[in-house]
Amino acid sequence: MAIRGLLFDLYGTLVTRGEGWRAYRELIFTLAPWKWSQARRAALTLDIPDIVAFRRHFAGRFGPPDAYFERMVVEGLDAVALFDATHDVLDEARRRGLALALVSNLAAPYKQPVYRLGLAERFDALVFSCEVGHAKPDLAIFAHAAAQLELVMIGDSRHDDIRGARAAGIAAIHIDRRGRGDVRDIGEIFGHPLLRG
Numbered sequence: 001m002a003i004r005g006l007l008f009d010l011y012g013t014l015v016t017r018g019e020g021w022r023a024y025r026e027l028i029f030t031l032a033p034w035k036w037s038q039a040r041r042a043a044l045t046l047d048i049p050d051i052v053a054f055r056r057h058f059a060g061r062f063g064p065p066d067a068y069f070e071r072m073v074v075e076g077l078d079a080v081a082l083f084d085a086t087h088d089v090l091d092e093a094r095r096r097g098l099a100l101a102l103v104s105n106l107a108a109p110y111k112q113p114v115y116r117l118g119l120a121e122r123f124d125a126l127v128f129s130c131e132v133g134h135a136k137p138d139l140a141i142f143a144h145a146a147a148q149l150e151l152v153m154i155g156d157s158r159h160d161d162i163r164g165a166r167a168a169g170i171a172a173i174h175i176d177r178r179g180r181g182d183v184r185d186i187g188e189i190f191g192h193p194l195l196r197g
Contacts, residue, residue: 005099005124007145009136010106014086015113018079023051023072024107030063043107044135050109073109080113090122101125101145105135125149143169152194154186
């Protein structure tokens with residue numbers, strides 16, 4: 001199998017976890033118990049800019065003041081650091097000509113280390129669960145990453161190749177030598193709008 005790209009997780013893979021989710025975890029448990037599951041999912045899949053806005057979203061009124069949770073987020077983010085081998089691994093991947101995507105489950109404030117630690121410019125695609133509305137292991141977040149890398153599936157089976165790729169969010173070119181597809185022959189693919197340029 002020829003590998004063309006790598007998808008990396010962020011926390012615990014490229015950077016340390018720090019205290020990470022402690023602030024959101026504590027805040028969620030100040031909500032009514034019937035909101036816990038929904039709030040955990042929302043923390044990962046809604047692009048709510050900060051923990052105070054998140055609290056307001058769920059009409060949280062009990063527990064410590066907003067400043068307590070804000071301080072926990074800041075302290076947790078300040079503790080995040082790169083693992084020693086992170087830059088070396090990314091450099092080696094580039095040397096091998098591999099495309100790179102970052103695919104991470106996180107609440108919006110936890111994107112900050114990607115930029116602060118200089119990782120953003122190292123990737124071809126940044127896919128954050130809070131921005132795309134899906135969290136790992138949901139197929140949709142991986143499909144979004146594949147689409148961001150501008151992969152194109154080329155195949156002759158409308159069902160297996162074309163529908164399958166498109167269902168995963170990957171662009172596809174259907175080759176049908178009978179003239180009912182996007183192109184008639186493999187030699188025509190670079191004339192297709194997806195591959196011109």
